[in-house]
Amino acid sequence: MSTYTPGESFAHRLDPRSKLAVQAGFAVAALAHTTVPGLAVLTGVCAAILLAARTHPARALADLRLLLPFLVLLPVVEGATLGPPWFSVADARAPALASYRTLLVVLVSVAYVRTTPVRESRAAVQRLVPGKPGRVLGTGVALVFRNLAVFRGDLRRAREASAARLGDERPLVDRMRLVATAGLARALGRTETLSLAMRARCLSWNPTLPPLALARVDVPVLALACTLFTWGLL
Incomplete structure (x- = not known):
């Protein structure tokens, strides 16, 4: 399971709220566009996000090794038949696209977790x-x-x-x-x-959290989030 890794990547410099906005927009777009062309576009976006976080896809997939068998098993079970031809590609197509969509959403989440300290995540949630x-x-x-x-x-x-x-x-x-x-x-x-x-330690419900401030580097990220939301809703 991924944990925060200190670094100097582009994603590390972003405000956690802008990264959460991209995650939400990506999830909305992934739920709305389950076709092959739509998932192809989302694959490119996911690759760009992993690149911005300096997270190799193989490393991200290794972090998800407990989830991958379930994503692979779903289309196999749906496509299996009790008689010839023993496997139906048509029946397995929709579950396979759904599994791939889920994988893309989780990969984006891995990029967020690896580039965002826990305290900043907490601060972002409490401000939102x-x-x-x-x-x-x-x-x-x-x-x-x-x-x-x-x-x-x-x-x-x-x-x-x-x-x-x-x-x-x-x-x-x-x-x-x-x-x-x-x-x-x-x-x-x-x-x-x-x-x-x-x-x-007298747990405080209102601890002193790290200051958060949107910067210029967050502008294109927020624009990407708005684009994903708009594409998903339309």
């Missing part, structure tokens, strides 16, 4: 959503971004510990049960520790 709802949503976004990679690391260590004890020789169902149980136990333990730490 005023009042207590924005503070609650911003806190939730910060906690998810900070702890998702930690929980994934716990699962990886549980799997490695099971393999060190010859757990890889057990049936698949037993391996899944052992890793899931260990991962859930660690997640619950970390949740209790996090709750205690938040109370000990």
Whole structure:
């Protein structure tokens, strides 16, 4: 799973609100244009976004390796038939386009996560959503971004510990049960520790957040977001 990576790319210099606007516009356009020509245009936009974030497509796909099997499996299942010809391309076409559309949207999200610090994401959310709802949503976004990679690391260590004890020789169902149980136990333990730490530090609903300011570099990005919104809505 992607995490923030410090850098000097064009995307790193952007205001997080303009990047969120591009994400939203891209998602709207992707939902509206599911044809091959539309997805071809969105592919070019996605490639430009990854280039601006200095994120190699192979690295981004590696971050999504847990999602890719599901995206590939959907058109395969839809196209499979119980008799000759055993696979229908016509039935698999729409799910394949939907899976590819989902992949493009997630790749754009990877570029955002890799170029935006958690504190800036929280600040952007709280400025876009005023009042207590924005503070609650911003806190939730910060906690998810900070702890998702930690929980994934716990699962990886549980799997490695099971393999060190010859757990890889057990049936698949037993391996899944052992890793899931260990991962859930660690997640619950970390949740209790996090709750205690938040109370000990007197968690503030209105912390001092980093200042955000739109600059000249955000102008073409906001123009791109408006173009994507307009294209999607029309």
